[in-house]
Amino acid sequence: MSGNMDLESIARVLKAAPGVSGWALHARQVESHQLYRVFRNEQARRVAHTHSVRVTVHTRKQEGGKESQGEAAFTLTGPRPELTPAQVAVAVERAKLVANAPWALPGPASLPQVPLEDPRVAAEPDAVIAELVTEMDAAAGDAPLCASELFADRVQTTVCTSEGFEGSYGATELFSEFVLLADNGTDSVEVQGIRRARRARELDLGAVVGRHASWAGDRLIATLPTGGTLPVVFGEESLDTLFDTFLAHAGGRSRYEGWSRLSEGKPLIEALSGDPITLTVDPLAPWMLGSQPMDSDGQIAHKVTVVDQGRFVERTASKRFADYLGIRATGASGNTVVAPGSTPLADLLAHGPVLHALRFSTFHPSSVTGAFSGELRTAYLHLPDGSVRPVVGGSVSGDVWHAFARATLSAEETVRGGYRGPAGIRLEGVTVAGAT
Amino acid sequence: MTQTVGVKTLGATLSALVARMEERVPYAAVLVTDQSGEAVRMATTEEQVSEPAPSRGAVFTVHTGHSLIEAATDDLTEQALTEAAERAVNAAIDAGIDRAAPPVNPGPPAEAAFDTRQHIPWESVPLAERVQRARELREAACSVDSRVVNAFGMISHTRTRELFVNRSRTLFQDLARTQSVVGVTTREGDHQAQLWDGRGRRGGWEAAEMPEGTVDTLVADCLKITGAPRLEAGYYDCVFSPEFSGIFAHEAFGHGTEGDMFLKKRSRGEQFLGKEVAAPGVDMYDDPSRDGEAASYYFDHEGQTATRTQVISNGVLVRPLTDLHTAHALKIPRTANGRRESFSKKAYTRMSNTFFGPGNAEFADMVADVAYGFYLERPSNGMEDPKSWGIQLEGYMASEIRDGKLTGRVFSPVIVTGYVPELLQSISMVGRQVEITGLGMCGKGYKEWVKVTDGGPHLRLKARLA
Numbered sequence: 001m002s003g004n005m006d007l008e009s010i011a012r013v014l015k016a017a018p019g020v021s022g023w024a025l026h027a028r029q030v031e032s033h034q035l036y037r038v039f040r041n042e043q044a045r046r047v048a049h050t051h052s053v054r055v056t057v058h059t060r061k062q063e064g065g066k067e068s069q070g071e072a073a074f075t076l077t078g079p080r081p082e083l084t085p086a087q088v089a090v091a092v093e094r095a096k097l098v099a100n101a102p103w104a105l106p107g108p109a110s111l112p113q114v115p116l117e118d119p120r121v122a123a124e125p126d127a128v129i130a131e132l133v134t135e136m137d138a139a140a141g142d143a144p145l146c147a148s149e150l151f152a153d154r155v156q157t158t159v160c161t162s163e164g165f166e167g168s169y170g171a172t173e174l175f176s177e178f179v180l181l182a183d184n185g186t187d188s189v190e191v192q193g194i195r196r197a198r199r200a201r202e203l204d205l206g207a208v209v210g211r212h213a214s215w216a217g218d219r220l221i222a223t224l225p226t227g228g229t230l231p232v233v234f235g236e237e238s239l240d241t242l243f244d245t246f247l248a249h250a251g252g253r254s255r256y257e258g259w260s261r262l263s264e265g266k267p268l269i270e271a272l273s274g275d276p277i278t279l280t281v282d283p284l285a286p287w288m289l290g291s292q293p294m295d296s297d298g299q300i301a302h303k304v305t306v307v308d309q310g311r312f313v314e315r316t317a318s319k320r321f322a323d324y325l326g327i328r329a330t331g332a333s334g335n336t337v338v339a340p341g342s343t344p345l346a347d348l349l350a351h352g353p354v355l356h357a358l359r360f361s362t363f364h365p366s367s368v369t370g371a372f373s374g375e376l377r378t379a380y381l382h383l384p385d386g387s388v389r390p391v392v393g394g395s396v397s398g399d400v401w402h403a404f405a406r407a408t409l410s411a412e413e414t415v416r417g418g419y420r421g422p423a424g425i426r427l428e429g430v431t432v433a434g435a436t
Numbered sequence: 437m438t439q440t441v442g443v444k445t446l447g448a449t450l451s452a453l454v455a456r457m458e459e460r461v462p463y464a465a466v467l468v469t470d471q472s473g474e475a476v477r478m479a480t481t482e483e484q485v486s487e488p489a490p491s492r493g494a495v496f497t498v499h500t501g502h503s504l505i506e507a508a509t510d511d512l513t514e515q516a517l518t519e520a521a522e523r524a525v526n527a528a529i530d531a532g533i534d535r536a537a538p539p540v541n542p543g544p545p546a547e548a549a550f551d552t553r554q555h556i557p558w559e560s561v562p563l564a565e566r567v568q569r570a571r572e573l574r575e576a577a578c579s580v581d582s583r584v585v586n587a588f589g590m591i592s593h594t595r596t597r598e599l600f601v602n603r604s605r606t607l608f609q610d611l612a613r614t615q616s617v618v619g620v621t622t623r624e625g626d627h628q629a630q631l632w633d634g635r636g637r638r639g640g641w642e643a644a645e646m647p648e649g650t651v652d653t654l655v656a657d658c659l660k661i662t663g664a665p666r667l668e669a670g671y672y673d674c675v676f677s678p679e680f681s682g683i684f685a686h687e688a689f690g691h692g693t694e695g696d697m698f699l700k701k702r703s704r705g706e707q708f709l710g711k712e713v714a715a716p717g718v719d720m721y722d723d724p725s726r727d728g729e730a731a732s733y734y735f736d737h738e739g740q741t742a743t744r745t746q747v748i749s750n751g752v753l754v755r756p757l758t759d760l761h762t763a764h765a766l767k768i769p770r771t772a773n774g775r776r777e778s779f780s781k782k783a784y785t786r787m788s789n790t791f792f793g794p795g796n797a798e799f800a801d802m803v804a805d806v807a808y809g810f811y812l813e814r815p816s817n818g819m820e821d822p823k824s825w826g827i828q829l830e831g832y833m834a835s836e837i838r839d840g841k842l843t844g845r846v847f848s849p850v851i852v853t854g855y856v857p858e859l860l861q862s863i864s865m866v867g868r869q870v871e872i873t874g875l876g877m878c879g880k881g882y883k884e885w886v887k888v889t890d891g892g893p894h895l896r897l898k899a900r901l902a
Contacts, residue, residue, distance in 0.1 A: 046507070047506075047508070048508035077493075257586040258623065361821065369849075377821070401626075
């Protein structure tokens with residue numbers, strides 16, 4: 001890593017500054033090696049070094065017998081960032097204009113040890129990229145791989161606070177994006193894949209490219225789904241965001257802002273007739289993408305069972321919202337871990353018609369309402385006679401609060417990025433818009 | 437707060453570096469960017485005055501004859517810039533220089549500096565006043581109805597200084613953009629909804645002015661969609677609001693005519709150049725030179741002067757948007773669409789202000805003969821598939837039209853899916869008034885975010901809704 005970020009000097013300036021009741025530094029150094037290809041030719045190769053220190057300043061004041069907290073933040077950039085008293089004074093003036101409920105920055109704590117930095121990626125990023133290219137090309141075989149981007153990043157994150165917290169950890173991240181074409185002489189289609197991981201092992205690029213090549217071929221013969229109300233088994237990419245609504249309503253922010261539907265000890269879903277879910281937020285899982293031993297405030301991360309057997313147990317909360325609500329601070333985020341069910345995936349797809357939805361154009365259930373919609377990019381319709389037909393276009397839509405009342409979770413697990421859980425989740429009564 | 441180096445003053449140093457680089461490589465260029473800003477966000481439960489993370493750095497580009505080699509650094513000292521230039525040249529030589537390849541055209545000679553006019557410079561308005569304006573937006577939203585459980589007012593300002601240098605051109609631009617946004621969360625029993633609205637324009641404090649009635653309409657609409665049912669899936673006559681037309685333009689043939697997608701054989705549009713793709717009377721443009729729009733600029737990140745590109749003319753696909761590498765490789769004209777998320781990211785072909793041109797229909801006439809259909813407003817997001825021309829548009833509000841009249845019944849959310857040419861060819865009426873929305877950002881696929889705007893007039897068409 002280049003640069004020499006002297007955080008101690010920055011901290012000294014903050015400690016000496018008048019009017020500052022608290023402060024936090026969140027420093028990041030990133031070294032990014034990037035390869036871009038058009039078909040199998042190199043289009044561009046880049047190396048980028050960036051450095052930043054986010055400085056947050058807190059102030060306190062009494063107004064009408066009530067204490068409030070001011071906050072202002074700014075970022076220093078460059079490999080040798082320097083902080084001047086004048087910059088702090090400006091931040092203090094800004095902070096004084098803000099009136100938030102007081103909360104305390106995290107104090108001393110020892111950082112959990114989570115393996116997130118692959119020594120090979122850190123030391124030889126270009127060699128790792130070259131190996132990934134070989135793996136990707138081999139898996140694509142004769143399929144036209146018309147575009148690909150591979151990044152190998154190394155990130156060093158450091159946080160320190162006025163309350164005495166100091167923590168630092170290194171992490172690596174591999175990013176791959178690729179597009180495969182398929183052509184039958186009269187029509188041509190593409191399938192785009194995106195995958196992120198800490199190490200080449202979890203990226204599993206060969207297998208991923210192989211699956212996408214198969215989907216590209218199927219897409220040539222795919223047709224619009226027939227419209228109606230169907231059971232839909234969500235798999236692959238759609239699993240990344242399927243639980244976002246529950247996680248948002250289970251967070252401290254939604255409770256504090258007054259729109260959380262969940263109460264501790266109460267069922268996640270009323271009138272449940274399907275599998276009860278057990279949902280854990282785990283920021284400490286080795287090598288997973290959502291893992292981080294601390295958040296940007298310096299709050300030590302904790303594994304939290306949010307929903308246990310269908311019953312809401314505990315909120316996740318950053319230090320701010322934990323203090324506001326008087327609950328345990330768990331850290332801002334983590335991996336989504338869902339306990340598998342007992343039904344084999346094959347059984348979820350049996351007794352059709354059942355739609356197996358793997359990829360959407362975009363799929364982001366509303367954090368607030370739970371409504372979801374997505375145009376199908378890769379999906380398979382499993383018919384009553386056991387045959388399977390690829391479908392594309394049209395959409396599925398529904399509402400997670402209703403749809404999860406009758407959910408069935410597969411026994412098979414999958415791990416992808418920041419999700420570990422059932423490889424397939426069957427929801428009943430989902431609206432499918434397609435051919436009329 | 438962020439210290440800005442005198443980006444503009446680096447011209448001579450960078451010109452000398454580029455000249456030295458070109459002693460060893462056929463084409464070299466450098467872009468220096470310095471972006472900083474301020475965001476004042478006053479929410480019911482949390483107030484913030486912050487500087488969004490600034491971005492300051494330089495990227496050196498070398499063209500080897502076939503590919504681009506780049507080195508980026510956030511250290512703007514002369515020594516660091518020299519080292520980055522050297523890294524780019526050495527990596528290019530390692531990759532192999534082909535001097536027999538067609539040379540990159542550096543563009544006509546130009547030395548120019550461009551500034552954004554700020555009628556009321558952002559810095560001239562005291563911070564306390566900026567904070568107060570954001571609080572007023574929040575309070576206005578909260579005071580409309582007790583079912584508003586959370587609201588925020590946000591006013592933000594971004595200042596971007598960019599210097600581009602190659603052997604022929606030294607261009608500097610100072611872009612200022614101001615945005616004001618108000619958002620509400622409503623709750624009725626177990627039903628919640630969330631909406632926001634606002635405007636973004638190039639300029640100073642004057643651009644923070646919110647159009648009258650914005651907050652009242654926003655809260656009213658948010659309450660309408662709180663607990664609103666979803667509509668029954670099917671094909672319907674639709675009228676798109678200008679905002680919805682905008683996201684349609686952006687997704688339908690904005691991404692579909694990004695030239696780098698042609699290079700990768702990822703765009704079906706390549707086969708339809710000069711052919712009819714939309715109904716007669718449909719025009720579409722991308723125009724980074726449009727005065728005052730939030731995504732406007734004077735030159736792109738590869739030194740191409742901003743001009744308007746007509747993408748669709750009277751229903752016919754005219755030409756793609758391009759960046760340097762794409763135009764060079766495909767031997768087609770450059771447009772000013774080579775853009776980067778930041779100095780640390782690669783340039784791609786990207787849209788700027790993308791919109792449908794005006795027609796001559798009135799909104800009332802568009803609705804008048806709809807037996808049963810929907811008026812779509814408040815889009816949330818979209819996604820396209822330029823190879824197969826599939827499209828997804830999502831929005832928060834579909835207002836029922838029955839026998840030529842809006843019934844007041846609202847459905848939420850709504851998704852539009854379909855085959856792009858089928859949707860474009862179903863356009864039967866185009867409104868008179870083009871409106872541009874200035875709050876958008878655009879990703880290339882699922883990353884590489886740049887500022888864009890989109891818009892258009894009201895459009896009447898048929899679409900599959902759910």
